[in-house]
Amino acid sequence: MNTGMNSVALNGANRKISSGELLNKYSTLIALGILFIIANFVSSHFAQPQNLTNITMQIAVNGILAVGMTMVILTGGIDLGVGSVVGLTGIVLAMTQGYGLVPAILATLIAGMIIGLWNAFFITKFNIPPFIVTLGMMTIARGFALYLSEGSAMPLETNRFFEALGSGYVSIGGSSIVFLLLAGALIWIGFRNLKREGASLPAILSLVLSLGGLGLFAWVYLSYQGIPYLVLVFGGIVLWGIWILNKTTFGRYLYAIGGNAKAAYLSGVNVKANLVKVYVTSSVLAAIAGIIMTTRVGSADPNGGNMFELDAVAAAVIGGTSLAGGYGTIGGALIGAFIIGILNNILILANVNPYFQFIFKGLIITAAVLLDMKNKKKQ
Amino acid sequence: MNTGMNSVALNGANRKISSGELLNKYSTLIALGILFIIANFVSSHFAQPQNLTNITMQIAVNGILAVGMTMVILTGGIDLGVGSVVGLTGIVLAMTQGYGLVPAILATLIAGMIIGLWNAFFITKFNIPPFIVTLGMMTIARGFALYLSEGSAMPLETNRFFEALGSGYVSIGGSSIVFLLLAGALIWIGFRNLKREGASLPAILSLVLSLGGLGLFAWVYLSYQGIPYLVLVFGGIVLWGIWILNKTTFGRYLYAIGGNAKAAYLSGVNVKANLVKVYVTSSVLAAIAGIIMTTRVGSADPNGGNMFELDAVAAAVIGGTSLAGGYGTIGGALIGAFIIGILNNILILANVNPYFQFIFKGLIITAAVLLDMKNKKKQ
C-alpha cells in the first residue's frame, strides 16, 4: 500500500500538483475505496477482521502472480503460462517433498526458473511474440503437471513448515513487532522525502495514506489471529517488487524497454538479458505462488491455477499498467488484486446467484478500469 | 487457400522478388505443408478423404472465429469474448427456436451484434483497453449463458435446416459445380492479374498454388460425400473476409488503424466507426460459429466455446498476424486454424497419451510460429 510513497520519490514533489492530477494518481485507490464502502453495505460480515484476514490470504496467490505479470507487461510482453506453472510447480513440490524440505523447495523454484528460461529463450532468441510462447507454455506446463501426477492430486505430507505457511499465523506479539518496524520505516522514508523535496500536498498525502493503510492492516491482523505467514511472504514479495522497480537498474530498464525498446537498446541497455530476467522472475514467482497454493490447500492439484493468468493480467491492468508496456506499478497491481479479491468475497457474502456472479465480475472489472480511464481523461 | 492470389493482387507483382522473399511469403504455408507430411507418416489414415473432410468440419468454428479475430487484431485490439459468445449465442438459438427458423437465427445474430456493440462502446467511448473490455465480456456472456439455460444443455429440435447445416453434405453433383465455379473464378482472376502485371514468378506461383489447393479440396470432398454445408458456410466467410480486407475501404482502414491510428484519423478515417464495425463483425461471426457449433453437436451447451478465444488468437498469430496490429491476412489465419486442427487430429489418430497431447500442442504452436519467424528474419 505504500506505493504512493515510491511514486512520489520518483516524480519529485516540489512542483504544484492540481487536484485533478491527484485524483488521477489515486484513481485506482479510489475505486478500491468505493468498492470497500459498497462491500460494507452489502454485508455486515465484510469488515470483520476475520473476513479481511481471509481476503488477504485469498488474494496472495493472484497478488504474487500479478507482481511478476506487471513486470512482464511493463516490457510490453505478457506471460500466459503462470497459471499452469502454479499447477506444475505444486506437483513438483509434492513429488520432491520426500527429499526434504529445502531440496523440495529448491527443486520447485528451479522448475520455475527453467520454465522462465524456456520462455525467454524463444522470446529473445527468435523474437516469437510472448503471447504465443507463453500460450504454448500454458499447455506444455499443464501437460507436464498432468503427466507427472497421472492426473491425480498429490497430498503434501504433514510438515510443520508447510502447515505454518499454508494456514499458520505469526503470533500477535510477533505481528505487532512487524507492524512497528513497518511503521517506523514508512515514517522514516516519508520524512526523508519531505525534508528532501519540501512539504508538498502529495508527499504528505502519500505518507498519511500509507500510514492509514498500515494501520488498517494492523487492526485487521492484530484483532484476529496475527499476520498469516503466507501474507508475510506475499507482502515481502510486493515490497521487493516495488523496490526492484524503483530502486534498481533492472526495474528502470523494464520501463525503458516497454517505453521504447529501440531507444533502450541504443542507450546500451542489454534488452535481451533483461527480458530473460523478467520472464524468469515471472515464472519463479509463479513457482512461489504454486508453493503457497499447495500448502494452503494441503495438496497439489495438476489442474490447479487454471485461468489464473487472466486474473493476474486483470489485476495489473486494473492497477493502471498499460498492456503496451512502459507504464505501471506494483502498488497498482496490488490494488487490482484487492479489487478482484474483494469482489469475489462480497459476491459470496451477498449470496449472489452463482450465474450472476460471472456477470457482476465482468461488469466490475470493466467498471474499475472505466473509473481509472475517466479520471485519466480529465487530466 | 487462394490468399496467395489476393496478396499478389495487393502487392503487385511487377517488381523482382527474391527466393528469400518468396520463402517468407509462404512460410506459414510451408509450415502447414511440413505438418501435413509428418501427419502422413504418423498415420496412414490421415490423408484419407474422410479424415480430411472431418478436419475441415472440426476447424470450421475456430476458423470462423479466427477470421473475426484477425480483423480485430489488425487494428491492434483483441477479442477475448468470442468463446463465451459462442456459448451464449448457442443458448439464444436453442431458446428462440420455437419462434421459427428465421426469427431464431436473426435473434442469435442480433445477440452477437449487441455484444459487439457493447464491446465497441467501452473501447471507443472510454478508451478502455480491448483486452479488459472483452475479458469482462468473457465472463459476462458466460454468466448470461448459464443464467438463461439454468446451467443445462438445451437440445435443438429436429429440423431439416439444422441437421443439414450441422452434418449434411452438398450432393456430389452440387459440389462439383461449386468446384468448377471456384476454379473458373481462380483462373479468371489469375490470368487477369498475369495480364495486368506481367508474368512474374510469384503471380504464376500463387495461381498454381491456389489451383493446387482447390484441386486437393475437390479430391477430398468429391471422393467422400461432397462438401459439408458447414464447410460451405465457413469457406464463404473466409472468402468474404479475404475480400473485405483486400477489396474494401473497411478492410484497408483496419490495416491503417493498426499501422498508425493517428495518421489514419488525420487522413479522414473515422477510426471509431471502423472499430465499432470490427468488434461487431467479430461478435456476429462468433454468433455464426455458435449456430454452427450448436447444429453440429445437436444441442446448445452453456459451457460451450470455453477457451476458444485462445485458439482463435493462436490461429491468427500462427498465420502471421502481428498482435501489435497492422500486419496479417485471413489466408494466414486459415492456415493457422488448419495447423491447430491437424495437430488435434493426428494426436488422436496416433493415440498419443492424453497428457502428452497437451505438451505436443504447446510445442507445435511454438514451433509453427518459430518457423515463420526464422524465415522472416532471413529476409
Place this chain on the structure above:
Amino acid sequence: MRGIIKDFPGVRALNNVTFTANKGEVLALLGENGAGKSTLMKILSGVYPHGTYEGDILVDGKTCRFANTRDAEAAGIAIIHQELNLIPGLSIAENIFLGREPKKVSPLGIIDWNQMHKDTQRLLERLRLPFRPTDLVSTLSVGQQQMIEIAKALSINADILVLDEPTSALTESEVEKLFEIINELRTSGVTMIYISHKMDEIFTISDRITVLRDGSSVGSAMIEDVTRDQLVTLMVGRDISQLFPKVEQTPGDVVLKVEGYSAKSPKGDGYLLNDIEFQVRAGEVVGFAGLMGSGRTELVNSLFGALEAKADGKVEIEGQPVSIRTPQDAIRHGIAMVTEDRKESGLVLNMTVKENTSLASLKRLSSRLGVINEQAEEGLARQYMKELRTKTPGSSAVVNNLSGGNQQKVVISKWLATKPKVLILDEPTRGIDVGAKVEIYQLINKLTAEGVAVIMISSELPEVLGMSDRILVMREGTIAGELSRSEATQESIMQYATGGV
C-alpha cells in the same frame, strides 16, 4: 573509417566509403536523403555491430571492432541520433543515464538516485534548461526532448561526438545554445561530426565538409574553400540555379476566411489560440512564421478538426460558413493538411506507396458499398509518383523503406489526391535534402498556378521569405503581425515573433 561497405536487403547503403575526421574539428557530413550519412554514423557508434559491414574503423590509429553501442561509448564515441531515442515514461535523469546509472551497490544494480539527480541538475544548468531531473520526458516538447538528447550525449564526455540533424526540432535560441556548446567542446579538443540539411548552420559551425552521394563519398573540403552553390551541386549532382524558385501568381477569390477564432487550453489555463483572423486567396501562398510553440501547429490542427480543444469563431470556405469538427469534415470541405511529423502522423509506415497515397481519398475511389476500384487506385498512385517525381521501386513499395524526402512526397501525394482547395503544409521540408526541397517548392508553384490556396508553416525563415506571398507572424497563440512579400525580412519577422515591436 576506411572502405566501409554496408548492404541492406536490396540496397547497398554505403559503397566503399572512406572518411576521416581530425581531432578537435567540426566536420559537416552532407548529402541527399538516403545518401548513407546516418548509416555511416550508426556503424561508427556501434549500432550496426562489427561483422554486419565491411571495412575498418580506426580511432586514434587503432582498429576498433564494436559489438554494441556500449563498446563505442567506451572508445569515446557518442551519438545523437536523427530520431529521438527517449523513453517517454521515464524522467529526464533516468533518460540521460539510461544504461549508465550511477550505482550504490554495483552488482545488485541499486541506483544512486542522489548522484544521478545531482549530475543531471548540473547538465541541465549547463544547457540552461529550466527543468528538474525528475520531470517526465513525456511532458516536454519535441525541441526540449532534443535538448535532453544533447545533454545525454554530453554526459558521456566523449572524444568523438556525432550529431545527426540535431537542430531539426530546435528553436533559434536553442540552436544558439547548441552552437555555444559545440564551440566549447571544440576548444577542449572534442571531435564532432555534424549532419544537417540546413546550409546556414553548416557555414556557421563547421570547419570542414565531407559530402556523400549514393553511398559513396564524393569529396571533402575546408569550409572556406567552397561556396553554397558548389556544395549543393556536389550533393545533388546537378546544378540548382535557384533555391527558392518562387513564381508569383495573381491571387484569385478568397478561399479560406477565419475570423474571431479562439481555442481554450484543455488544461484550463488560458487560450491556445486567441482571436485569430486571416484569409487566404486562391493561388496565394501564405506563410506562417513564429517561434516554436507560438501556436502555428495548433492553429492549423484546429482548423483541420484535429485538435482536442474546442474552438469558437467563424471559418468560411469560398464564402460559405463551415463547421469542422473532425479531419473528415475538413477533407469534405476541401482542406488538406501535411502534418509536421510524417512518421508519427503522416504515414502508415508499413503500408505501400499506393495505399498511403489513396488513404485520404479512398471513398472517392470506391463504390458505394466500399469496394475499392483497384485500377483507379493504381492509376492515382502512378500519377502522383510521376508528377512529384517520387523515387520508389514501385507503387507497391512499403513507404518505410523510402528516404525522408520521398516519404514526404508520398504524404503530399496523399493530400493532392483529395483535390484540395486549401493545402496546409506544416514544416513541409523538415529533414529533407536540398534537391527534394526545391522539388517541393516547384510543386507549390504548380499548385498555386492551378488556383490552390496554400498555407505554409515553416521555422526556416529563408524558406518562408522565399516562398510566401504574404507572411503572418504568430506569437503566443495570436497573430502578431502581417508582412507582405516585399516588406518581409528576417529582422521584421523576428521582431513580431518575439514581441519586440
Place this chain on the structure above:
Amino acid sequence: GCGANQTSSGNGTDKPASSESKKIVIGVSVATSQEAVYKFMEKAMRDNEKKDGVEIKWVSANNDANKQVADVENLIAQKVDAIILHAVNTGTAKNIVKKAEDAKIPVIAMDRLPEDAKVVAYVTADSFKVGQTQAEFILKQINNKGNVVILEGEAGNSVAKAITAGNKDALSKVSDVKIVASQPHQAWARDKALATIENLIAKGEKIDAVLANNSGMAMGAVQALKAKGLIGNVAVIGSDADKDASQSILKGELRADIDKKPYDLGLGAYKIALAVAKKQDWKAAVSGLGTVSTQDNGTAGKVDALLTPIKLITKDNVKDMEERWGKLD
C-alpha cells in the same frame, strides 16, 4: 426478543442468545454451478429452506480448488452452522475440512469424498459405481465382445477419474473387450467429444460402444455416429441424464444414461446438515433416501456414508425423467 427462550442459557436478558432462536445457516460449497445437476441439488435444499427456517448460503468454486478454499473460509467467517462440501478435487479438499473443523463447524461431503478427511457424513451416488453400472449395461448390449471408447471429462478431474475407473474396472473383467481409446476432453465439451469420435471413425476403428463421463459428451458421440449413419450399431451411454440425453433415449439414439438423482443427493446432504446443526442424530432424518453404511477413508478411518441410489435410464423408463425435465418429445 419475542422468541421462545426454551433453552435459556441463563443470562436472563432479552438478547436472543440461544441457538434455537437463531436461524440455522447452512453453507454449501459446490465445485461448479455450470452443470444442470447442481441446480437440482440446490433445488432440493431450497424447497425445504423456508419450511425449516433455514438459510442456505450457496457458493460455487468454478472448478478451482483454490477458490474453494476461499469460499469455505468465507462461509466460516459468516459463522454458518454446517457446511456441505462438494469438493472440486477430492485429493485437495482435506485442508478445507480441517479449516471447518478448527472452527468447530461440521462438514458433510456431498457426492465427492475428500481423501483422508474426517467428515461427519458422506452422501454419494458413487461415481465409481456409476462407471461400473455404465460398463455393465454396455457389456450386455455388446454381448461381452467388441471395441469400446471411453470419453473422459476434464483431464485430472476427480469425478471423471472415478467414473472412468469404474468403467475400466467392469470392462476388465471381460477378456474380449478392447478399449480402443480413452481420451480426456477439455471442459467436458461436447464438440470435442464429437471430434474424437469422428477422428476414430476416420481412423477405421470399429466402434461397438461408447461410454461417456457425462451426458454432454455422450450426445457429442451420438451426433458423430448419427452423421456417419452408425448410430444403430453403436451403444452409447452417458451419465447425468440431461434433458437432451433423455430425449435422445426416447428417440432411440442414445442407448442409456445414468441418473445420479441429484435431487435426492442434495436432499440427503441437506437433511444431514440440518440434523447435525441441531445436534440431532442424522440417521433418522434420512430414512428412505438411501442406505446408510460406512466407508474407508484412508488415514481418517471409517466415515459414515449415505448411498443414494443411482438409476439406469433406458428407453423403458426414460419417461420417469419427465418429472424433472417436463414433457419429453
